[in-house]
Amino acid sequence: MNxxxxxxxxxxxxxxxxxxxxxxxxxxxxxxxxxxDIFIIMGGxxxxxxxxxxxxxxxxxxxxxxxxxxxxxxWQADAAERSRVMKKCxxxxxxxxxxxxxxxxxxxxxxxxEYTDLPDRDIKEIVSLKLAxxxxxxxxxxxxxxxxxxxxxxxxxxxxxxxxxDILFFDEPSAGLDPVSAKRLDDLILQLRxxxxxxxxxxxxxxxxxxxxxxxSVFLDGATRTMIAQGDPHKLLAETDDPKxxxxxxxxxxxxxxxxxx
Amino acid sequence: xxxxxxxxxxxxxxxxxxAAISGAWKIGSRAFSPETVLSRLESDRGITSxxxxxxxxxxxxxxxxxxxxxxxxxxxxxxxxLEIQGLPEGVEHLLHLAxxxxxxxxxxxxxxxxxxxxxxGESAIHFFTSSKQMLSFIGEATLSFLNFLLxxxxxxxxxxxxxxxxxxxxxxxxxxxxxxxxxxxxAFVGAVQLKLFGAQIYVANLVxxxxxxxxxxxxxxxxxxGRIGAAYAAQLGTMQVNEEIDALSTMGISxxxxxxxxxxxxxxxxxxxxxxxxxxxxxxxGAIVGVGMMDITxxxxxxxxxxxxxxxNISLGISKAGIYAIIIALSGCMRGMQSGxxxxxxxxxxxxxxxxxxxxxxxxxxxxxxxxxxxxx
Numbered sequence: 001m002n003x004x005x006x007x008x009x010x011x012x013x014x015x016x017x018x019x020x021x022x023x024x025x026x027x028x029x030x031x032x033x034x035x036x037d038i039f040i041i042m043g044g045x046x047x048x049x050x051x052x053x054x055x056x057x058x059x060x061x062x063x064x065x066x067x068x069x070x071x072x073x074x075w076q077a078d079a080a081e082r083s084r085v086m087k088k089c090x091x092x093x094x095x096x097x098x099x100x101x102x103x104x105x106x107x108x109x110x111x112x113x114e115y116t117d118l119p120d121r122d123i124k125e126i127v128s129l130k131l132a133x134x135x136x137x138x139x140x141x142x143x144x145x146x147x148x149x150x151x152x153x154x155x156x157x158x159x160x161x162x163x164x165x166d167i168l169f170f171d172e173p174s175a176g177l178d179p180v181s182a183k184r185l186d187d188l189i190l191q192l193r194x195x196x197x198x199x200x201x202x203x204x205x206x207x208x209x210x211x212x213x214x215x216x217s218v219f220l221d222g223a224t225r226t227m228i229a230q231g232d233p234h235k236l237l238a239e240t241d242d243p244k245x246x247x248x249x250x251x252x253x254x255x256x257x258x259x260x261x262x
Numbered sequence: 263x264x265x266x267x268x269x270x271x272x273x274x275x276x277x278x279x280x281a282a283i284s285g286a287w288k289i290g291s292r293a294f295s296p297e298t299v300l301s302r303l304e305s306d307r308g309i310t311s312x313x314x315x316x317x318x319x320x321x322x323x324x325x326x327x328x329x330x331x332x333x334x335x336x337x338x339x340x341x342x343x344l345e346i347q348g349l350p351e352g353v354e355h356l357l358h359l360a361x362x363x364x365x366x367x368x369x370x371x372x373x374x375x376x377x378x379x380x381x382x383g384e385s386a387i388h389f390f391t392s393s394k395q396m397l398s399f400i401g402e403a404t405l406s407f408l409n410f411l412l413x414x415x416x417x418x419x420x421x422x423x424x425x426x427x428x429x430x431x432x433x434x435x436x437x438x439x440x441x442x443x444x445x446x447x448x449a450f451v452g453a454v455q456l457k458l459f460g461a462q463i464y465v466a467n468l469v470x471x472x473x474x475x476x477x478x479x480x481x482x483x484x485x486x487x488g489r490i491g492a493a494y495a496a497q498l499g500t501m502q503v504n505e506e507i508d509a510l511s512t513m514g515i516s517x518x519x520x521x522x523x524x525x526x527x528x529x530x531x532x533x534x535x536x537x538x539x540x541x542x543x544x545x546x547x548g549a550i551v552g553v554g555m556m557d558i559t560x561x562x563x564x565x566x567x568x569x570x571x572x573x574x575n576i577s578l579g580i581s582k583a584g585i586y587a588i589i590i591a592l593s594g595c596m597r598g599m600q601s602g603x604x605x606x607x608x609x610x611x612x613x614x615x616x617x618x619x620x621x622x623x624x625x626x627x628x629x630x631x632x633x634x635x636x637x638x639x
Contacts (some may be wrong), residue, residue, distance in 0.1 A: 057512050083514035091512050101421070108599035111513055114416065159509075 010199045012033045016065035018051055025051050028226050031218045039202040040210050040217035045224035049203045053171055057091055058082050090160030096152035098144040102233045104155045105140035111162045130158040150181045170202040186212045211238050219245050269294055277310045284318030296332035316349030399596045408516040413626050415519040425528030429490050441540040444477050445469055445547020462556040469548030474575040475534035477543040487619035491594035495615035498598025498609035526591040533587035534580045536585035586623050593618035611630035
């Protein structure tokens with residue numbers, strides 16, 4: 001929201017190592033997410049993208065290394081401080097993760113009820129605005145089980161946006177969506193960034209989305225268990241020498257072209 | 263009908279084995295196991311080269327692929343050179359495809375047979391870690407309860423009402439049925455023995471005391487463990503799978519307060535009431551037997567019951583019920599929260615919630631029995 005704030009680091013990940021017990025998933029991750037970035041965490045299936053996200057949103061403690069939100073050292077801070085940081089974050093989970101016992105309106109309203117003193121009438125207004133923003137106007141009283149997967153995801157986004165967060169996290173936003181809905185979601189993400197100045201972090205392996213919205217990224221490699229590239233995905237595509245990154249960003253077509261040429 | 267699968271062996275020279283394959287090699291048709299070929303190599307060590315001729319193969323599917331793969335592997339192990347002729351193009355492509363990505367080392371987690379002592383040690387360690395988890399869950403629940411007392415705990419009142427309905431009103435029919443039957447059974451068992459002494463009237467005492475002190479709370483507890491404990495574990499387990507619990511905690515809402523407290527309160531409020539109801543119906547069940555079969559009038563039966571029952575017995579049963587309620591709710595919620603993120607894990611969580619609850623109830627009942635004896639209650 002503050003235009004001067006552009007190009008200041010928003011989230012810094014330094015020397016992060018993630019592990020389940022002795023099993024290291026990714027090590028030595030170092031990258032910086034700037035304000036207003038749409039930052040893509042990409043990599044093949046099972047390389048630890050979603051796990052990285054879980055570390056960033058406080059669900060899993062790093063085996064080693066730090067994550068900074070501004071100048072707050074997230075995992076060194078106490079629980080109260082962490083929850084203050086998280087209050088400024090909205091998260092869209094892979095399957096929406098709507099609370100199944102509550103209607104869509106109640107889902108979106110819960111964060112507002114928890115963290116604001118707004119009267120019920122205002123909350124209702126905000127809820128219907130947020131649902132309208134994701135194209136679900138009129139679905140207030142539906143329960144998550146009564147709507148389609150794509151709609152659940154959009155409702156999840158409405159909930160993630162409820163408190164006008166500084167940072168929005170998306171876990172595989174286009175997984176399970178048809179191409180048109182996926183495109184709409186991408187457009188929505190761009191608009192949110194442009195109009196609200198939100199920093200966006202997206203875990204995805206959807207190439208179309210990566211190039212449509214991303215302006216910064218990190219590439220995690222499952223085999224070497226660390227990051228092997230970072231930067232603007234367009235530049236990566238043009239400049240990278242790493243065959244794995246190239247293969248990923250071209251759907252392996254570059255590799256097959258080369259092999260044909262040989 | 264295609265020709266059956268067939269292998270013809272020939273040995274043009276002592277160190278060369280020729281296997282001519284013909285016919286249809288398909289699932290369902292009688293295919294040869296690779297052993298037919300490999301055992302020949304085994305029995306005749308002089309063979310250094312195997313030639314498989316598939317020119318006459320008329321039809322094939324996965325059966326043939328696995329056959330070729332097994333033979334290739336077998337030959338590699340025995341150091342026999344293998345030459346395959348006339349392989350259909352499709353087979354070649356598929357075999358190539360299967361070989362193109364090498365087996366990932368360290369990925370396949372082979373289940374080794376573990377030594378007995380190792381297994382014992384591991385389950386002992388598992389026991390300690392799970393008891394630690396249980397204690398920390400109870401601790402967290404206690405802290406959330408303290409938060410509630412301080413007025414800081416957050417959950418939706420609507421949720422509480424829904425759970426109260428689920429535990430209370432919805433449980434009435436099954437509690438009714440089971441309690442009447444337990445009362446009947448107690449009366450029958452007692453009647454047979456007491457008749458020998460002509461002391462049928464004491465059936466009323468037996469039923470009243472047994473229901474109020476033990477069976478009312480115990481049977482309600484077991485019913486609720488199956489009905490509600492299992493439901494809680496399944497609900498929370500599914501929420502875990504669905505990332506709903508993650509969504510709560512990242513929003514800074516404690517799942518302990520938001521999900522566990524209302525469930526716990528609903529149980530603690532409803533169990534004593536259900537138990538009281540169960541006591542009453544049990545006594546009714548006893549009365550049916552007493553009045554119907556043993557020439558006791560209803561008035562006699564009730565007067566006898568009234569003379570026997572005092573508040574101590576009833577309140578003992580009800581306080582047990584309160585404790586059982588905590589055990590059932592906490593074990594259901596705990597197993598649900600600890601559930602893994604798969605359908606099978608939710609199933610396991612549900613089973614284990616019911617088992618934990620019932621074991622907890624019986625053990626507590628035992629402790630109560632000893633305590634009451636010592637204290638002379």
